[in-house]
Amino acid sequence: MSVETIPSGAPSPPVAETAPLLRRESIPDQLWRDWRWQFRNRITSLDELARWIRVAPEEVRGVRATQAESRMAVTPYYASLMDADDPNCPIRMQAIPREAEVHDSTAPTDDPLAEEEHRFVPGIVHRYPDRALLLVNDTCAVYCRHCMRRRLTFTSEAEINRDDVDQGVEYIAHTPAIRDVLLTGGDALSLSDERLLELLERLRRIPHLEIIRLSTRAPVTLPMRVSPELAKEVRGFAPVYMVTHFNHPAEVTAEAAEACAHFIDHGVPVLNQSVLLRGVNTSARLIHLLCMDLIRQRILPYYLHQGDLVKGSEHFRTPLSVGVSIMEELRGRIGGFAIPRLVVDLPGGGGKVPFGPDYEVRREGSAIVFRNFQGREFTYVEPPHGDAAVPFEEVYLRKRGMG
Ligand SMILES: *Cc1c(COP(=O)(O)O)cnc(C)c1O
Ligand code: SF4
Numbered sequence: 001m002s003v004e005t006i007p008s009g010a011p012s013p014p015v016a017e018t019a020p021l022l023r024r025e026s027i028p029d030q031l032w033r034d035w036r037w038q039f040r041n042r043i044t045s046l047d048e049l050a051r052w053i054r055v056a057p058e059e060v061r062g063v064r065a066t067q068a069e070s071r072m073a074v075t076p077y078y079a080s081l082m083d084a085d086d087p088n089c090p091i092r093m094q095a096i097p098r099e100a101e102v103h104d105s106t107a108p109t110d111d112p113l114a115e116e117e118h119r120f121v122p123g124i125v126h127r128y129p130d131r132a133l134l135l136v137n138d139t140c141a142v143y144c145r146h147c148m149r150r151r152l153t154f155t156s157e158a159e160i161n162r163d164d165v166d167q168g169v170e171y172i173a174h175t176p177a178i179r180d181v182l183l184t185g186g187d188a189l190s191l192s193d194e195r196l197l198e199l200l201e202r203l204r205r206i207p208h209l210e211i212i213r214l215s216t217r218a219p220v221t222l223p224m225r226v227s228p229e230l231a232k233e234v235r236g237f238a239p240v241y242m243v244t245h246f247n248h249p250a251e252v253t254a255e256a257a258e259a260c261a262h263f264i265d266h267g268v269p270v271l272n273q274s275v276l277l278r279g280v281n282t283s284a285r286l287i288h289l290l291c292m293d294l295i296r297q298r299i300l301p302y303y304l305h306q307g308d309l310v311k312g313s314e315h316f317r318t319p320l321s322v323g324v325s326i327m328e329e330l331r332g333r334i335g336g337f338a339i340p341r342l343v344v345d346l347p348g349g350g351g352k353v354p355f356g357p358d359y360e361v362r363r364e365g366s367a368i369v370f371r372n373f374q375g376r377e378f379t380y381v382e383p384p385h386g387d388a389a390v391p392f393e394e395v396y397l398r399k400r401g402m403g
Pocket of ligand 1: 125133182
């Protein structure tokens, strides 16, 4: 929220006693661009972290406090985005554990959305009639510290195996109401190309399934995972949408933009879901910048999520009013299609509901007074009549075979 400035009289930082920190330029290009190299060389310990950044005491404590019960992994790519000196860096905050994760006493559960109740088979979360989640794995390139599905992703025990995915596909095939499936987990792009395409092929053979969404943070944390070839193959199963997860403008790099462009250029639209993270992106200026950066790359802001009540991520949660005032700031100052929908996923499995600023000021008979984004009041007058039936509706629906 605040811009930190270094006073001109401040002493220069001490000269490092150990080897200089790694930077993107330290790694040969050919390795850097190889996603398998990135994945194999993920940072999983304090020692490895210290090769990229000057690890702060709160991070040392955080890693030590959490290592027994949760995984940490950071791709060299994502680490290269970190500010080496400032532990408040948004990339560091999202990827490096803090002690608050284990000292969380207010959020009561690791499954606040009651997903387990809707897991009719292990690979499926089916809450809404027409759409379902297909959990394809429990693996991600980076384990986000705010992950709401940490009960799966942070441990290696909760594993989702091939049988579970197969059963999930069967479940969808036998449930004609499902027209929209979200491949998630975990991360859809943690599957190999071969496995992902094979899965898409099987899903496309289900006649009632119309929409496929790939939910992945790879463009943000492992952009080299996306090749033009993969994008082209995925396009073959259209309509497929990619849903990704940028939270901060610092994540919208040239590489990340390129990964998304491969999909978009081949006809796979890319949508973005952000989560409000206290002290990381809870600022109207930052969300404004993020949305501008996204639409410049043709990525559409879809949801802005209020944090879920997940045990272990309470320190990231903000009051509902913060999202409302961010939305207030966006409206009128940025194109309507660049504004995400602010939603809260209701605890207990109620699903997502939108909330936000109220623009209706008062009603005076048939006149409704609204305020605009500048706070000025304008009156809209209702028509003197009510609504009418749509006589052509029956005809049209019959033409579409829905009569
Ligand atoms: C979020 C979610 C979906 C998808 O919701 P949309 O509003 O269609 O993006 C589907 N199933 C579950 C369980 C979800 O949590
Ligand atoms: S990529 Fe998604 S599923 Fe994986 S850890 Fe991050 S938020 Fe959780």
